[in-house]
Amino acid sequence: MAELLLELRNLRKSFGGLVVTDDVSLDLRQGEIHALIGPNGAGKTTLIHQISGTLAPDSGHVIFAGEEVTRLSMARRARRGLARSFQITSIVAGFSAIENVALAVQARSGSSFRFFRPVGTEASLNGQAMEALAEVGLEHRAAAPAAVLSHGEKRQLELAIALAMQPRLLLLDEPLVGTGAEEAERLIRILGGLRARYGILLIEHDMPAVFALADRISVLAQGRVIATGTKDEIRANPIVRDAYLGEEEA
Amino acid sequence: MNATLLFVQALNGLQFGILLFLIAAGLTLVFGVMDFINLAHGVQYMVGAYLGATLAAWTGSFWLGLLLTLPATLGFGLLLEFLVFRHFYDRDHLSQVLATFGVILFLNEGVRVVFGTAPLQMPMPELLSGGVTVMDGLLYPTYRIAILAVGLATAGLLWFLVERTRAGMLVRAGASNAPMVSALGVDIRRLFMLVFGFGAMLAGFAGALATPILSVEPGMGDTPLILAFVVIVIGGIGSIRGAFLGALLVGLVETLGRGLMPDLMRLVMDPSAARQTGAALASMLVYIVMAAILTFRPAGLFPARR
Amino acid sequence: MRWRETAVPLAIFLALAAAPFLGFGQGHSLTLLARAMIFGMAAISLSLIVGGAGLISLGHAAMLGVGAYAVVVLDHARITEAWMVIPIAIAASAAFAAVTGAIAIRTSGVHFIMITLAFGQMAFFATSSLAIYGGDDGYTLYSRTELFGSRALEGRLFFHFTCLALLILCWGLVQALLLSRFGRVLRAISENETRARAVGFEPYRYRLVAYAIAGAIGGLAGVLLANGTEFVAPAYLTWQRSGDLLFMVILGGTAGPHGALMGALAFILIEEWLAHLTEHWRLIFGPLLILCVYFLRGGIAGLPRRG
Numbered sequence: 071m072a073e074l075l076l077e078l079r080n081l082r083k084s085f086g087g088l089v090v091t092d093d094v095s096l097d098l099r100q101g102e103i104h105a106l107i108g109p110n111g112a113g114k115t116t117l118i119h120q121i122s123g124t125l126a127p128d129s130g131h132v133i134f135a136g137e138e139v140t141r142l143s144m145a146r147r148a149r150r151g152l153a154r155s156f157q158i159t160s161i162v163a164g165f166s167a168i169e170n171v172a173l174a175v176q177a178r179s180g181s182s183f184r185f186f187r188p189v190g191t192e193a194s195l196n197g198q199a200m201e202a203l204a205e206v207g208l209e210h211r212a213a214a215p216a217a218v219l220s221h222g223e224k225r226q227l228e229l230a231i232a233l234a235m236q237p238r239l240l241l242l243d244e245p246l247v248g249t250g251a252e253e254a255e256r257l258i259r260i261l262g263g264l265r266a267r268y269g270i271l272l273i274e275h276d277m278p279a280v281f282a283l284a285d286r287i288s289v290l291a292q293g294r295v296i297a298t299g300t301k302d303e304i305r306a307n308p309i310v311r312d313a314y315l316g317e318e319e320a
Numbered sequence: 321m322n323a324t325l326l327f328v329q330a331l332n333g334l335q336f337g338i339l340l341f342l343i344a345a346g347l348t349l350v351f352g353v354m355d356f357i358n359l360a361h362g363v364q365y366m367v368g369a370y371l372g373a374t375l376a377a378w379t380g381s382f383w384l385g386l387l388l389t390l391p392a393t394l395g396f397g398l399l400l401e402f403l404v405f406r407h408f409y410d411r412d413h414l415s416q417v418l419a420t421f422g423v424i425l426f427l428n429e430g431v432r433v434v435f436g437t438a439p440l441q442m443p444m445p446e447l448l449s450g451g452v453t454v455m456d457g458l459l460y461p462t463y464r465i466a467i468l469a470v471g472l473a474t475a476g477l478l479w480f481l482v483e484r485t486r487a488g489m490l491v492r493a494g495a496s497n498a499p500m501v502s503a504l505g506v507d508i509r510r511l512f513m514l515v516f517g518f519g520a521m522l523a524g525f526a527g528a529l530a531t532p533i534l535s536v537e538p539g540m541g542d543t544p545l546i547l548a549f550v551v552i553v554i555g556g557i558g559s560i561r562g563a564f565l566g567a568l569l570v571g572l573v574e575t576l577g578r579g580l581m582p583d584l585m586r587l588v589m590d591p592s593a594a595r596q597t598g599a600a601l602a603s604m605l606v607y608i609v610m611a612a613i614l615t616f617r618p619a620g621l622f623p624a625r626r
Numbered sequence: 627m628r629w630r631e632t633a634v635p636l637a638i639f640l641a642l643a644a645a646p647f648l649g650f651g652q653g654h655s656l657t658l659l660a661r662a663m664i665f666g667m668a669a670i671s672l673s674l675i676v677g678g679a680g681l682i683s684l685g686h687a688a689m690l691g692v693g694a695y696a697v698v699v700l701d702h703a704r705i706t707e708a709w710m711v712i713p714i715a716i717a718a719s720a721a722f723a724a725v726t727g728a729i730a731i732r733t734s735g736v737h738f739i740m741i742t743l744a745f746g747q748m749a750f751f752a753t754s755s756l757a758i759y760g761g762d763d764g765y766t767l768y769s770r771t772e773l774f775g776s777r778a779l780e781g782r783l784f785f786h787f788t789c790l791a792l793l794i795l796c797w798g799l800v801q802a803l804l805l806s807r808f809g810r811v812l813r814a815i816s817e818n819e820t821r822a823r824a825v826g827f828e829p830y831r832y833r834l835v836a837y838a839i840a841g842a843i844g845g846l847a848g849v850l851l852a853n854g855t856e857f858v859a860p861a862y863l864t865w866q867r868s869g870d871l872l873f874m875v876i877l878g879g880t881a882g883p884h885g886a887l888m889g890a891l892a893f894i895l896i897e898e899w900l901a902h903l904t905e906h907w908r909l910i911f912g913p914l915l916i917l918c919v920y921f922l923r924g925g926i927a928g929l930p931r932r933g
Binding site: 124143144146149160161162163164172173176177181182186187188231235 | 803
């Protein structure tokens, strides 16, 4: 069996009286796409925040590649190989596409306390950034300012940034949201191609995409995991049908 | 330094803290409710002092002057809000800092043109010019005790307004979630104006109240402004309770530090060096306390819930 | 836009180099120009914090003040050699920036503004209470800083060109810094902090280093300020001076050091011109400042972009 990459043990988080993550335990293996589905407000993004380090859980453990990272900062987790995309695209709008990606390459290659050499001339940073852009099919837009990219292209760029970090685990928060049919299809193809090299935790509302990509699916409702299983198991699960899939199909 | 002197210093410190609170309260509310950073809050204190002095001279009565200062500073605050501040509510903090800095330059100079550079001295109102025996053989000026009492009463009134009235509830709600209050159908602009005018009035009142014990001069609002910033940073921005406790702390540290530091230094060095080092340390003490507090609690002692 | 980042500063440097030979060689003009160049350096260093790191400091005058007072302390001990004075002054202001920055940078936004203001004020009061260095009244230097024992800096022209050379150096340094690996991280942090964290950068360290570098350059400007007037007083550290510096940066535009340079020159010239008109020039300057902030969103450097 493939190596255990991510393990969540009894995570709990509440805001005031509202419990948003309720005793969540979950695991993810190398080479696996594990999809996290559930209605809006189920606490999916909050969970991603706790895995990536934006939010600290009230209790429980986040174990990444055998190491407890629950109390580490977001930046430290990133350097250990945990990359994430954001539900609302987060890029440096004032940078060109390639500079956005090169920033991520830079974070893992050598010190960034270098003060004099123009960074734009560092061939190795640019080369690796270009490779990541090519992987998501955005190399022709490398020089464009990130701000002028289309929505779908920004999603691709964000994915390229994550890949450029050479992570072990990708946390993708609704990568398809707001993309057109054609762009979505391309992103699904790209994601499918990534499966072998990374573990991927995927939050997505697009059910056909989820069922096309995921190896396993967990269903989250009101902060709790109500089911985890293969596609067929989830499809057949009556609780899930009631709680979630049913209303989607209705 | 003996116990009596220490006691006097502590009283002075509390009284200074109370004045600081009156300034800081408006500042923290304006910031908490409107997310607006107003450097010109200190000149409103100065304007209050000048208006108080002028109105007292004009009416021939300190009390009437003090009373008239309230509507006058309220009006002045609203005028500034109308002319300048409201145009910067939607702008970033940097623009707000600079725009209100421009107001300071203008008003400090304006006061100089109108009243001259020489400090005005206000006579103590006769009724309170004496002293009160607070301890065996210790006469403490009545007026300073009056400041303490008036300040505490104002703090109580403010607490009541903010915690127990509908307008206060809106202010508190606005401090944590302005769009929400706006969605409830409250005219947020009017609420802003109200808070602004009220804050200006409190600062102006503090200025007028201080006229008999401080010299009234251009730029007199600058140091209290910065100390008020220290107060609300220590207390937690947007929190009245934090401002109150922060103000008392800053008042005490500032006053006691100046009194005690040189003596403390004398324990470890010769008198002349002790006087110098003590004075230098005393003037830095408030900021060192602030730094220490922020090191452990970056959001201040009583951060308002956001 | 790229050409403006270098063309405008180069034109300004050329003009400053030629100025003494084009009828601006008298004492008063040279003093004014030196002042403009020194504040240009200070504004450039502040722009590294404001534009580069996205932090609004209202205590930058203290950096100049620490540099200037380092000159005073050394002068009092009769140490005037530039190779001693300049490194010590720069180290002192960088250390001051590092210590105060270590606390201030833990916070952000309006907290940062107030804390830098408070630390600036702390430095002001500390210098005011230093009786051996004149306290409130300030301190007159025994002599200007010397270069290998020579009193070359006392020559008006020599001083002018020293200021110019150091100004160019600072501008080039900050420009290079912003284009380096470090600068890229800094720019990314100021524009989208979450993104920078998500790829693995801890903003705190980069901001602190930028703050200390800005402090060091500010200290160098302070050395020149002390030498230009041969007099140092706590008035150099007032928070109004910090406000002036911030205004210079905004007036010019925060897009890079060229903006700060233009802003500083414009500021000094406007100030000089208004002070000629009336003793109460601040009555005009204050409202002018408000109008500039209201209308000039991108600063002077952003002007031709409009319309």
